[in-house]
Amino acid sequence: MLLSLIEIFAVILPVLLGIAYLTLAERKIMGSMQRRVGPNHIGLFGLLQPLSDGIKLLLKETIFPSQSDKIFFISAPLIIFTVNLLGWATIPFGEGNSISDMELGIIYLLAMSSISVVGIILAGWSGNSKYSLMGSLRTTAQLISYELVIGLTILTIIGVVGSYNLNEIILFQKHSIIFLLPLLPLFPILFISALAETNRVPFDLVESESELVSGAFTEYSSFSFALIFLVDKLEYGAMISMCTLINILFLGGYLVPFSYLFSDFLLIFLEPLFLGLKTCLLLFIFIWVRATLPRVKFNQLINLNWKCLLPITLGLFMLVISLLILIFPIDNINIQYLFLPFIFKNFKINKKFFNKFLILILILGFLSFFIYFIYISNILTKNII
Amino acid sequence: MNEIIIELVLICGAVLAAIFTLISVNPIYSVISLIMVFLFSGSYLLILSIGFIGLAYFIIYIGAISILFLFAVMMLDTKYPEFNNILKFSFTKYLPFVIITLIITVFLNYILKYNLKQIIYNFNNINIIMTDSNNYWQLFDYFNGGLNIIKEINYTSQLWDTLLPNTNQIKIIAYSLYTNYAFWLIIMSLNLLLAMIGPIALCFNAYTK
Numbered sequence: 001m002l003l004s005l006i007e008i009f010a011v012i013l014p015v016l017l018g019i020a021y022l023t024l025a026e027r028k029i030m031g032s033m034q035r036r037v038g039p040n041h042i043g044l045f046g047l048l049q050p051l052s053d054g055i056k057l058l059l060k061e062t063i064f065p066s067q068s069d070k071i072f073f074i075s076a077p078l079i080i081f082t083v084n085l086l087g088w089a090t091i092p093f094g095e096g097n098s099i100s101d102m103e104l105g106i107i108y109l110l111a112m113s114s115i116s117v118v119g120i121i122l123a124g125w126s127g128n129s130k131y132s133l134m135g136s137l138r139t140t141a142q143l144i145s146y147e148l149v150i151g152l153t154i155l156t157i158i159g160v161v162g163s164y165n166l167n168e169i170i171l172f173q174k175h176s177i178i179f180l181l182p183l184l185p186l187f188p189i190l191f192i193s194a195l196a197e198t199n200r201v202p203f204d205l206v207e208s209e210s211e212l213v214s215g216a217f218t219e220y221s222s223f224s225f226a227l228i229f230l231v232d233k234l235e236y237g238a239m240i241s242m243c244t245l246i247n248i249l250f251l252g253g254y255l256v257p258f259s260y261l262f263s264d265f266l267l268i269f270l271e272p273l274f275l276g277l278k279t280c281l282l283l284f285i286f287i288w289v290r291a292t293l294p295r296v297k298f299n300q301l302i303n304l305n306w307k308c309l310l311p312i313t314l315g316l317f318m319l320v321i322s323l324l325i326l327i328f329p330i331d332n333i334n335i336q337y338l339f340l341p342f343i344f345k346n347f348k349i350n351k352k353f354f355n356k357f358l359i360l361i362l363i364l365g366f367l368s369f370f371i372y373f374i375y376i377s378n379i380l381t382k383n384i385i
Numbered sequence: 386m387n388e389i390i391i392e393l394v395l396i397c398g399a400v401l402a403a404i405f406t407l408i409s410v411n412p413i414y415s416v417i418s419l420i421m422v423f424l425f426s427g428s429y430l431l432i433l434s435i436g437f438i439g440l441a442y443f444i445i446y447i448g449a450i451s452i453l454f455l456f457a458v459m460m461l462d463t464k465y466p467e468f469n470n471i472l473k474f475s476f477t478k479y480l481p482f483v484i485i486t487l488i489i490t491v492f493l494n495y496i497l498k499y500n501l502k503q504i505i506y507n508f509n510n511i512n513i514i515m516t517d518s519n520n521y522w523q524l525f526d527y528f529n530g531g532l533n534i535i536k537e538i539n540y541t542s543q544l545w546d547t548l549l550p551n552t553n554q555i556k557i558i559a560y561s562l563y564t565n566y567a568f569w570l571i572i573m574s575l576n577l578l579l580a581m582i583g584p585i586a587l588c589f590n591a592y593t594k
Contacts, residue, residue, distance in 0.1 A: 072417075104436055111440045114448025118420060121455050125413065133459065140456055144449070164555075 020050035072126035079119035094271035127219030136216040198235035243282040399425035
């Protein structure tokens with residue numbers, strides 16, 4: 001009991017610290033990209049800035065709007081906070097090094113992210129403000145539509161790996177190759193939909209400061225705002241968990257390149273380090289995007305999802321699964337049970353040659369599809385945006 | 386003992402939340418208590434070690450359906466007094482039906498008296514039975530066989546996630562859905578398509594001015 005509590009705190013505290021310092025990192029990086037200094041007064045190089053921000057938030061007065069729904073107004077940030085942190089239970093920090101290595105880990109992650117939407121809706125509705133209601137309506141529309149794309153990309157990878165376990169997805173990549181290379185067209189799609197799922201610029205319509213003051217969380221102040229700020233406002237917590245998920249799915253999670261050079265004892269320390277490094281790389285790209293791109297309109301956001309990303313992802317899903325069925329069953333299953341009972345019964349083929357040929361076709365098909373994807377997305381983005 | 390207490394809490398919570406969905410006048414409250422019903426029943430399924438269906442409850446019922454309900458209900462003006470009267474009236478109107486159906490279901494459960502644990506045990510261990518008769522369940526394992534991954538993971542945890550261990554359920558559901566019941570699946574999807582197209586066709590007025 002005590003041990004598991006220590007385990008949980010050993011995950012949650014670094015996550016919260018990471019979120020706090022991500023805010024600082026964002027301000028610093030954006031400052032350097034816009035030719036200014038960024039926060040540098042408090043502590044060495046401004047390193048204590050997030051701490052002072054947190055203290056400032058906690059010392060402020062807690063305000064409840066008089067017409068608000070008190071129960072939901074208080075419980076909504078708590079729901080968001082706990083549910084977002086619950087998602088960290090499955091994430092592996094090293095080989096066999098996670099709080100719970102459950103077999104349905106990735107479905108669990110999806111379930112937690114879908115529950116957290118309830119908290120956002122409640123936060124928007126209970127404040128009894130037009131701004132927050134509009135913000136929460138926008139959030140739900142955005143999250144529901146982009147969750148489809150994320151689910152489909154995850155399903156493609158599950159189809160390749162054949163397991164819902166995050167650890168097994170990583171081990172598959174260890175034994176073959178990281179999924180960034182063979183499933184290259186899926187990576188930018190997942191990245192774009194992660195941007196939308198975490199409500200980042202250029203898809204930050206939820207809290208576009210010029211239209212809605214602060215989106216669904218306009219009415220919040222003090223401690224409840226701090227809770228939301230930690231996990232969901234400006235989406236720092238969601239950003240880190242999303243980047244970790246992309247990392248696990250496409251960059252191989254905790255895998256260390258050239259791991260045979262290091263001893264097993266060293267790898268125990270190197271694996272979490274590499275997980276963090278790869279996640280930091282993705283987070284840097286998130287911030288980079290924020291410093292570069294302007295905000296899109298809401299119809300463009302929805303169009304991009306339903307007319308551009310979703311069809312491409314659906315097509316890629318079908319393509320990958322059918323290629324897998326084409327290639328792999330030849331050694332392993334009795335395909336005559338499924339289809340073509342007469343043709344395949346006495347069907348023999350030079351397997352080595354056939355496999356090489358199929359891999360060649362696979363690579364060529366993906367290359368052509370990638371070129372086609374760029375072409376199509378160019379056309380579509382010219383039309384839509 | 387601990388498990389029994391958790392089960393009791395979940396069952397009572399689910400029933401209470403279901404009652405609140407009916408009683409509460411404010412539609413937002415009733416949708417929220419509906420979400421609580423799904424949450425409680427989903428976690429009860431998790432505890433019964435039907436992991437996949439429990440998580441599917443969270444994803445489908447909470448993540449999609451209830452949120453769409455909330456989405457629609459949130460835009461209603463709930464402070465409009467006549468609206469509340471209508472809701473109260475409908476509640477009292479259908480109360481006898483609700484009580485009768487509740488009694489019938491409880492009574493049926495009592496009569497049938499099936500051993501739930503045994504059924505779940507069979508559900509989780511069905512591949513043992515199936516491997517004896519044929520190889521069909523292996524059809525869904527062929528992606529695994531592709532590169533022959535050896536499991537090198539030390540399972541550390543001894544907590545509740547040990548109840549989410551196997552993916553056999555998914556295989557079994559897929560097996561029955563896509564072989565024996567494929568026809569009914571297609572019929573169901575056509576039904577849903579009709580339910581989507583029907584309202585659009587009803588509301589569609591191309592030439593109104």
